[in-house]
Amino acid sequence: MSQGLDIDHLAKLARLNLTADEKKLYTQQLSQVLTYFEALAKADLPPTADVAMVVDESALRSDEPGKPLGAEAVTKIAPASHDGQISVPRVVDDES
Amino acid sequence: MSNAEWEVVIGLEVHVQLHTRAKVFASAPWGFGQEPNEQVDPVVLGLPGTLPVVNREAVEKAILFGLVVGAEIPAQCAWDRKNYFYPDNPKNYQLTQKDFPVTMGGKVEIELPGASRNVQGEHKFIRLHHAHLEEDVGKLSHSGSGSLVDYNRAGVPLLEIVSEPDLRSAAEAAAFLNALVMMLTQAGVADCDMEKGQLRCDANVSIRRRGETKLGTRSETKNLNSISGVRDCIIYETARQVRELEAGRAIVQETRGWNAENGRGYVLRDKEDAHDYRYFPDPDIPTLKISRETVQRLQKQVPESPYARQQRYIEKLNVPYTAASVLIAQSDLAQWFEVAVAAHPSNAAGIANLVVNDLLRELSASSGAAEGADIAKVSLASCRIQPAHLAALVKLTDEGTISKQQAKEVFTEMFQSGQSPVQIVESKGLKQNSDTGELEKIIQEVIADPSVAKSIAEYRAGNEKAINALKGPIMKRTQGKANPVLIDQLLRKALG
Numbered sequence: 001m002s003q004g005l006d007i008d009h010l011a012k013l014a015r016l017n018l019t020a021d022e023k024k025l026y027t028q029q030l031s032q033v034l035t036y037f038e039a040l041a042k043a044d045l046p047p048t049a050d051v052a053m054v055v056d057e058s059a060l061r062s063d064e065p066g067k068p069l070g071a072e073a074v075t076k077i078a079p080a081s082h083d084g085q086i087s088v089p090r091v092v093d094d095e096s
Numbered sequence: 097m098s099n100a101e102w103e104v105v106i107g108l109e110v111h112v113q114l115h116t117r118a119k120v121f122a123s124a125p126w127g128f129g130q131e132p133n134e135q136v137d138p139v140v141l142g143l144p145g146t147l148p149v150v151n152r153e154a155v156e157k158a159i160l161f162g163l164v165v166g167a168e169i170p171a172q173c174a175w176d177r178k179n180y181f182y183p184d185n186p187k188n189y190q191l192t193q194k195d196f197p198v199t200m201g202g203k204v205e206i207e208l209p210g211a212s213r214n215v216q217g218e219h220k221f222i223r224l225h226h227a228h229l230e231e232d233v234g235k236l237s238h239s240g241s242g243s244l245v246d247y248n249r250a251g252v253p254l255l256e257i258v259s260e261p262d263l264r265s266a267a268e269a270a271a272f273l274n275a276l277v278m279m280l281t282q283a284g285v286a287d288c289d290m291e292k293g294q295l296r297c298d299a300n301v302s303i304r305r306r307g308e309t310k311l312g313t314r315s316e317t318k319n320l321n322s323i324s325g326v327r328d329c330i331i332y333e334t335a336r337q338v339r340e341l342e343a344g345r346a347i348v349q350e351t352r353g354w355n356a357e358n359g360r361g362y363v364l365r366d367k368e369d370a371h372d373y374r375y376f377p378d379p380d381i382p383t384l385k386i387s388r389e390t391v392q393r394l395q396k397q398v399p400e401s402p403y404a405r406q407q408r409y410i411e412k413l414n415v416p417y418t419a420a421s422v423l424i425a426q427s428d429l430a431q432w433f434e435v436a437v438a439a440h441p442s443n444a445a446g447i448a449n450l451v452v453n454d455l456l457r458e459l460s461a462s463s464g465a466a467e468g469a470d471i472a473k474v475s476l477a478s479c480r481i482q483p484a485h486l487a488a489l490v491k492l493t494d495e496g497t498i499s500k501q502q503a504k505e506v507f508t509e510m511f512q513s514g515q516s517p518v519q520i521v522e523s524k525g526l527k528q529n530s531d532t533g534e535l536e537k538i539i540q541e542v543i544a545d546p547s548v549a550k551s552i553a554e555y556r557a558g559n560e561k562a563i564n565a566l567k568g569p570i571m572k573r574t575q576g577k578a579n580p581v582l583i584d585q586l587l588r589k590a591l592g
Contacts, residue, residue, distance in 0.1 A: 013181065053382040054172065057390060063116050063153035066123030071133040074141070074247070084132045085244035088183040091236065 005030055102303045102341075104334045105311060106263035108326070109298040110276060112255045112286045113232060114157040120231050120253035121148030121191060121381070128292045132246035140251040142187030148380050150175075154253035158198045158229045159386065160394045161255060161285045164401075165224055167202030169391050173229070174383040178373045183245050184233040192256075194375050196383070197228035204259075204279070205403045206271040207421075216410075216417045219403065222272050223260040230254050249293075255286070261300065261311065266330035273297065273323045278402040282427040296321050301333045303341065312337075313347040317354050317361055329354045332361050405430060413437065413444035419452040428476055429456075432483050439487035446490040450507070455481065458511050480514030489517040496579045502526050526577070532586065535570075535578060539590050542569050555591060563587060 007027045011018045018026065075081035080088075119126055122139035139146045162169050174196040177189040202224040210217035232252040237244045257276065263269045277295065280286040288295045302314035315333060320326045332354075337347050351364045400408075402424045409420040423430050433451050437444045459474045489510065493503045498521060509520045520526070543552060543566065554562035563584075570583055 015181070054385050055382040056385045057152065057155075057387060059149070059382065059384070060152035060155060061118075061123065061149040063118050063151050064123060065118045065125035066137065068124045068135050068137050071131060071136075074133040074136050082242075082244060084134075085237075085246050086133070086183075088243050088245060090238060090241055091183060091243050 005034065101305060102334075102338050103306045103308075104264060104266075104330070105261045105302050105304065105314075106265075106269050106330060107261035107300040107314075108257075108259045108263065108269060108272065109300070110257040110259075110273070111232075111296045111298075112257065112280060112288060113294040114154050114229075114253040114255055115284060115286050116151055116153045116157065116253050118151055118153075119251035120151050120154045120229065122251050124251060126248065126252045128289075128294075130248055132244075132248060135248040136250070140186065140247060148191065148378075150381060150384065151253060154229060155198065155384070155386075156390070156394060157253070157285045158227065158255050159391060160283055160397055161227060161257070161280065162199030162202060163391070163395050163398050164279050164283045164285070165199075165202035165204055167199040167224060167227070169198070169386055170196065170200055172196060172383050172385050173198045175230075175378045175381045176375045177378050178375055180373055183243065184236050184250075186234065186247055186250060190231060190233060191378055191381070192230035193228035197226040198386075199224075199227045201226065204272060204275050205401065206268065206275045207403060207406075208267060208271050214416075214418050216421075220268070222262045222268075225258045225260050227255055227257045230256060261302075266327040266334070269299065269330055270323050270327045273326060275402065278425060282399050282402065283397070290322050293321060297326050299326055299330055299333070301330055301337070302347070303334060303337045313349050315347065315350050315352050317352040318364065320354055322356070325354060325356050328356070328359055329361060332359065336361065399427065409444070409448070413448075415445050415448040419445070419448040422452045422456070423448060426476075432476055432479075436483035436487040439484040440491045440494075443490050443494055446494065447487060450486060450490060454504075454507055455479070455486070455511075458508075462511075480512075481510050482514070482516075485510060485516045492517055492521065496581050497521070498526055499576060499578075499580060501576050532582070535574070535582060535586055536590070538570055538573050538578075539583075539586055542566060542573070543587075543590060545569070552591060563591070 005027055007018070007023045007030070010030075011023070071084040075084060075086060078086040080086070114120075117125060119135075119140060122137050124135050124137040124140050126135050139148055159169055161167075173193060175191050176194040178192050178194070179189045181188055203221045204224065206220050206222055208217035208220065232249050232254040234245050234247040234250040237246075259272065263272060273295075277288045280288050286294065297320045299317045299320060300314045301317070302312035304310065304312040315337070317329050317333060320329055333352070340347055352361045353364045354361050406417075406420045406424045409415040409423060410417055415423070423433050429451070433448060436447045436451070440447065456474050459476070459479060463474060463478065489503060489506055492498050492506075493500060498506065502521075505524075506517050506520050506526065509515065509524075510517055513520075542548065548566055548569070551562045551565040555566075566587060567580070567583055570587070571578055571580070
């Protein structure tokens with residue numbers, strides 16, 4: 001698995017521009033992480049081991065509306081905004 | 097195309113915004129028509145240090161839906177992250193339920209259109225695969241070189257209802273959505289206002305040769321936002337696939353969009369790298385145990401199903417199908433009708449006709465709705481007539497106190513003033529004339545008139561219907577106040 005690591009694909013997904021040196025470094029580091037997980041996967045555990053945390057309904061929130069941030073605060077933390085909306089580079093999902 | 101040869105197989109994924117005040121994992125409020133980004137908080141944006149907590153009301157509404165459709169409510173449900181990079185989602189993942197949804201299975205009863213509006217069509221059950229509780233995403237608008245994002249819709253509780261591929265025509269798909277909307281609104285689970293985007297649908301369509309049991313390759317058309325859109329899109333997509341296969345080409349599994357304006361589908365350009373969502377259990381939201389007490393409590397809130405109600409109206413109350421089908425579309429209308437029937441149980445059909453024909457027409461006209469608008473969606477909020485008063489009006493007519501013609505006049509007055517029919521009849525002196533002596537005199541005068549001699553002769557010769565020609569002039573001379581039953585009796589006596 002660690003052999004098939006595609007650093008270019010991962011960098012693209014993470015929107016990172018990596019230099020050749022960085023690519024080499026991160027490929028190596030990520031491979032180590034994956035090797036570690038491969039070791040975990042090999043551990044002999046009972047197949048039913050359920051480690052998920054389970055809560056009951058007391059952990060739910062009531063349907064009480066709280067105070068929103070307001071459009072001004074929301075757009076302030078965005079890289080760019082226009083008329084209360086967040087501006088992003090054009091994404092295409094319409095008819096092509 | 098030759099539809100006799102091809103069978104269309106359809107499965108729908110219906111996304112419904114649940115009726116809650118706050119969002120599903122955050123306390124930010126939501127509602128239609130707000131300024132952009134005014135309903136957003138740090139949890140919606142997924143800012144560092146925030147923790148989503150599930151809204152109880154959203155979970156209970158989802159369970160209630162499950163109970164309405166007879167689904168299984170598993171003992172546990174859990175949320176997963178669906179990872180994708182697209183600006184409609186501030187967190188780069190959508191919280192959804194992949195492996196442990198809140199409801200499993202269930203079925204929806206549908207009614208197909210009959211041969212005419214007055215004829216009840218065939219009923220079928222459409223199986224559901226499951227329904228899962230997730231969050232809605234933000235809204236994008238595109239302008240020139242950029243796109244704008246409004247996150248008000250992000251985090252709104254969304255129930256995705258997934259059907260089995262049991263639907264076999266565009267009409268069945270439309271009937272399924274109609275039934276679903278009735279069930280969701282009547283149980284208070286969702287408002288399903290499609291103009292506000294509260295119900296959206298993805299249609300999976302494939303075709304196969306009749307008799308073939310294997311499913312064909314399907315296409316998925318995304319984001320259909322009206323029932324007519326779903327119907328049109330399925331008709332279009334079926335024809336397209338038939339054309340492809342008959343031309344010897346293969347159907348490509350693809351995601352498609354629908355342009356409602358020109359009535360054409362189109363291939364959606366795939367979101368970059370969107371095919372791998374890398375689902376994993378959300379570490380912020382623990383698996384939720386659903387107690388059987390909660391399920392039992394919610395079970396009590398399940399209303400009578402729309403088609404069970406329709407059958408009861410037809411069979412037990414003798415209401416005509418056409419009226420029953422209108423009454424069941426809105427639970428408050430059905431309840432209004434039932435209160436009226438309780439006040440005058442012997443003529444539910446008469447009450448139903450008055451509600452469906454006169455009351456809805458007047459309400460629609462007074463609300464300024466366009467002619468031909470969906471009359472079943474008219475609101476009763478502005479109705480000044482009490483159900484018991486409408487029942488009293490039918491009773492007055494049934495007992496012969498007022499004529500049918502007078503009843504129309506009283507109804508109009510009731511609609512405007514909200515007064516009881518008894519008050520109106522008295523204040524306007526509308527009571528039918530049941531004075532035998534005066535009526536007998538009028539009858540004698542009318543039958544003495546040579547112009548009706550022919551009708552009298554015909555009646556005496558055994559033509560029962562000929563007597564009706566005499567009733568008009570009598571009614572006219574009493575200014576419509578005579579009791580028609582009494583006229584009939586006295587007239588027969590007078591003619592011997």
